[in-house]
Amino acid sequence: MGTEFRGAGWAGVRGLIVDMDGVLWLGDRPLPGLAEFFALLRKREIPWILATNNSSKTPESYAAKLSGFGVAADPGRILTSAGVAAEYLARQSPPGTPVYPIGGEGLKKALAEKGFVFSDRDSRWVVVGWDRELTWDKLALASLLIHRGAGFLGTNPDLSYPTPEGPVPGCGAQLAALEAATGVSPVVVGKPEPEMFRQALALLGLPAAATAVVGDRIETDLAGAKRLGLKSILVLSGVTTTRILAESGFAPDAVFPDLPELSLSLESVEAQGFSPASGKPASSRQ
């Protein structure tokens, strides 16, 4: 694999923000070492938040998926870009505010849980997540609302979504269409934008410098982490290959081929005195 643990990747780390698809599983297939990774975190009392840019599913459905893989997870520890968008909106506008959502059940449920009501008219916000039932009529209504002054919020900037047949348009492509039509840029809450990381840090109760982001995507997980001063830990079990990493010019704080290697490293750091309180630096390993 040719990967290595680069420098003091775990230095000062007391909690983790972990991406899911490409790190914990690929589609419906759990990746090796999944249950052992969570067992290690539990044993060492390392707090974690799971964070995904996917806006189409609920935290409860991710908890159920993890449960199927033998991992007990509180949905309150699982952030989706839909939930982060709803939380962001709840700090801007009171319950009962009319909003116009473009997206699936995950987005609608997250907004409804915060007390927002859905309206085609006089909506104060247009909230856009990935929507495989997108139509021209939805885009036109969103454009008119934004033109009339509604806020424009996007769950995540991902331009495309990989499928076995190739890439299909992601939420970011929908946002591009609306930005083109209206001349208005959306506020986006998903990675690599700061909002999702900020909400995760608030839930962890940790400062950025004491927290590491574990992810498989340089441009979202790791770039966002670095920008906010979090540690960036890359696993090569998802979309990023060593070649992509080399060509990116991005230097993560640590790189692991997969979850078992990451857990081994975390255990070895533990053995040297890593704890939530001490946060001692890790030694480097080959």
Place this chain on the structure above:
Amino acid sequence: MGTEFRGAGWAGVRGLIVDMDGVLWLGDRPLPGLAEFFALLRKREIPWILATNNSSKTPESYAAKLSGFGVAADPGRILTSAGVAAEYLARQSPPGTPVYPIGGEGLKKALAEKGFVFSDRDSRWVVVGWDRELTWDKLALASLLIHRGAGFLGTNPDLSYPTPEGPVPGCGAQLAALEAATGVSPVVVGKPEPEMFRQALALLGLPAAATAVVGDRIETDLAGAKRLGLKSILVLSGVTTTRILAESGFAPDAVFPDLPELSLSLESVEAQGFSPASGKPASSRQ
């Protein structure tokens, strides 16, 4: 109105490329001086081409519309961005080539007339026009085809389309979504890109310097004209006001409040000896 005929706007002009909506009519309402304008062109034997970025209607339907306003027009003199796209494609790929169209009847008819066949699989080209029946499935299929190497052609770059309620997404917004999803930029044939002007010049049999574009939009009609060395004649009967013109910093070769004033100017130039053969410069007028 405060407009004026600026400098030698008609100098050397022997033929016209005329935009339709905002110049000849607004929606279904003919603008004053429409029939008289065409009568003057006929009397003076000034050849013309009508050219629109709208891809949703056929040349025949525009000819029928003009007929309803008392103007006889050969559909062969009417260019739509759909027809220009089909003609462009016909020079790239032989009849029978499978293409995947996103757009209305105007686009499908233009492509079918050139012998292209429609296919969801193995299409060599994705051809995108304005489509009020756009769906996520259409965008996804187009993305996959472009990913597999299909050419990516757009009829026109207009980002939005004005309606009484405000702007709704135009073809350019659809292109933005696909460009975001695929990372591939489309070839666009509509104004201000050169292809539509080139096809119009070929039909007129005139060089760029002997041809004027009459339009109501600075960023499409006039910017495209200037870039190709055609004269740019602005009428203020459409989307452009004197204020928009002033703020644009664009200097058309001539500006008229409407079609009657343009016709008057053309007649006065005629009176001074304008003809297809001589192309004498016009005097300026207030």
